[in-house]
Amino acid sequence: MAGTGVNAEAVARMAETAGNVRNLPDVLTLREAAGFLRLSERRLYDLARTRQVPAAQLGGKWLFPRAALEHWLIRQADPEGRLVAALPEAPERDRNSLTGAAPPPILAGSHDPLLDWAVRQSGCGLALRTGGSLDGLDALARGEAAVAATHLLDPDSGEFNRPAVRDALGPVLAGGGDGVVGIVWAWREQGLILPPGNPLGLKGVADLARPGVRVIGRQRRAGSHLALLHLLTEAGLRLEQLAFLPEPALAEDEVAAAVAEGRAEAGFGIRAEAQLRGLAFVPLLRERFDLVMRLRTHVEPPMQALLAFARGAAFRTRAARLGGYDVEATGTVAFVI
Numbered sequence: 001m002a003g004t005g006v007n008a009e010a011v012a013r014m015a016e017t018a019g020n021v022r023n024l025p026d027v028l029t030l031r032e033a034a035g036f037l038r039l040s041e042r043r044l045y046d047l048a049r050t051r052q053v054p055a056a057q058l059g060g061k062w063l064f065p066r067a068a069l070e071h072w073l074i075r076q077a078d079p080e081g082r083l084v085a086a087l088p089e090a091p092e093r094d095r096n097s098l099t100g101a102a103p104p105p106i107l108a109g110s111h112d113p114l115l116d117w118a119v120r121q122s123g124c125g126l127a128l129r130t131g132g133s134l135d136g137l138d139a140l141a142r143g144e145a146a147v148a149a150t151h152l153l154d155p156d157s158g159e160f161n162r163p164a165v166r167d168a169l170g171p172v173l174a175g176g177g178d179g180v181v182g183i184v185w186a187w188r189e190q191g192l193i194l195p196p197g198n199p200l201g202l203k204g205v206a207d208l209a210r211p212g213v214r215v216i217g218r219q220r221r222a223g224s225h226l227a228l229l230h231l232l233t234e235a236g237l238r239l240e241q242l243a244f245l246p247e248p249a250l251a252e253d254e255v256a257a258a259v260a261e262g263r264a265e266a267g268f269g270i271r272a273e274a275q276l277r278g279l280a281f282v283p284l285l286r287e288r289f290d291l292v293m294r295l296r297t298h299v300e301p302p303m304q305a306l307l308a309f310a311r312g313a314a315f316r317t318r319a320a321r322l323g324g325y326d327v328e329a330t331g332t333v334a335f336v337i
Helices: 008-021 030-037 041-049 066-077 113-122 133-142 162-173 205-209 223-234 252-260 271-276 301-310 313-322
Strands: 027-029 056-058 061-065 106-109 127-130 147-150 180-194 214-216 266-270 280-294 333-336
Touching: 027 030, 027 066, 030 041, 030 061, 030 066, 041 061, 061 066, 106 133, 113 127, 113 180, 113 271, 113 301, 113 313, 133 147, 133 162, 133 223, 133 280, 162 180, 162 333, 180 252, 180 271, 180 301, 205 223, 205 266, 214 252, 223 266, 223 280, 252 266, 252 271, 266 271, 271 280, 271 313, 301 313
Parallel strands: 106 127, 106 147, 214 266
Antiparallel strands: 027 061, 056 061, 147 280, 180 266, 180 280, 180 333
């Protein structure tokens, strides 16, 4: 390595540093990160605030993804990349604390038109895989997705998403790891999607059991299906009392399409889809739609890009145009487990 400015002693120091940092948590606090970098907390705070180091704010606190911070430090010490090849591979557990394998950049779970649009417009690099809230949580637990989109109401507590996340990810989290965070995407209006003018005068879920009312349902692992089941139970009705179409809708827009095309007299879905097609809407439920992920995922570039886009004027304008959204809390922490 003569003439390159890189020697065996430097390689050894960098390798030792990389090995030591992997004994730290996957996500570092300001104090832990400052200790690793041997900077004052105030200096590191200034670097984080001006976006000079990989960091993100979560619940008012600065957090630092350990692996990204390590790579940043190496780039500062070795901008031409001559030392990187000498560093040891990260152990499997470092790449994903939930499953032991790096999750693909997939956002799985519930369908939401505002989220679909924002993912595309933000250029965040996440791929969408809709299949219902419960499927999203399962994909997150298995390491098949980095983020799960959910809107699951717990009938006993009246709380959204946290109880379902505990049930779905509890056994995995018990084995240790980063922990999981739920980030508010939006509050949405759910209710009856009906033909223009609501010709049958439907006012609530009890009216869905009327003779001759064909209902477009959702797949059984969808949050909308579970919400409708909850409302029917409260009204003293069973699913079997409704005349569902043979095939369920697999996304919110398919519910509105079935009503608009006259294949169903009613569906249960969000106001935004009814408004897009000029359909009538009867509000029944205000729900919180969350994005669930590992703490480490939250501070990585794809999610930070999506959330940064959601803080902009274009996002708020789109939400207002779609209708039925409250985005005041978008990007805030709903819960940490």
